[in-house]
Amino acid sequence: MAVLRVNPTRMELTQMKRRLVTAKRGHKLLKDKRDELVRRFIEIVKENHRLRKQVEEQLSGALKDFALASAVMEPGAMRQALLYPARQASITMDKKSILSVQVPVFKMDENSLSEAVLPYGLVDTSAQLDGAIETMTNTLPLLIKLAETEKTSSLLADEIQKTRRRVNALEYVMIPQFEETIRYITMKLEENERGALTRLMKVKDMLAERTT
């Protein structure tokens, strides 16, 4: 590992030592952060995986019912029936912080949670459509939950990647660099000291020789 380009002085040495301490503390903190993020991430992603399977199953069923309904109904009648939705699905968005990663929290509006209301008369629509809409309505809370966990997990994944890079940069680049530099300065200073000492001894010898 390359030594930083610094002057081998005592002042630089104390500064380097201080930076090393800071780097080590930062490294420990970031490492803890990474471990905790990973733990939470695994929890969330497992939940997400489970939810996704469930939602995909239900949704595929509902969409198939829709396709069936549109097959038995007159073309255009379906569009007409669904032209004006009888209910407004509204959600509210809140924020929460997981280890200072901002993640969204979605909630269904209470009015949207009411019973499935059919937006059409029953005369020229097929019964499959009613069932499909009911399934969709029941899937809605799950969909919202899925959106929340999926977004959270993707945001967390990004943060984990960033944190891991920081941890590795500190562990394998910064800290060894500081240690190496500290050793270099100490050795240089010791060498200087030895040089000064021998010089003094030499001068003393020379002075002693002159007086005799």
Added chain:
Amino acid sequence: MADKLLKMGAVGESDAIQAFRAIGAVAVPATTPDEVTQALHRLAREGTPVIFITESAARMAPEAISRYEQTMETAVIPIPGIKGSDGYGEQKVRESVIKAIGADILNQNN
């Protein structure tokens, strides 16, 4: 922002997203890459926090989707289309697991 009522969006083939219109989401039909991209950007600009997109539509506009991946305001969620799931959503989940942990851990547990 916390208590404002927001809408949901849906993008995809008109057959699939009709179901979403029925439950009150803003459905934007889109079948070409350009349409999908435009629909996504429009919904995001309008401040729609959750956009459901059918898997086949999602495959058409990967750039638009990756643009919203790291913003908190817009969640683009792939859902199965009328033909059922083709594994795109699942693949996205796996990608983020691999990104975070470095290995696919979902396989072993299920």
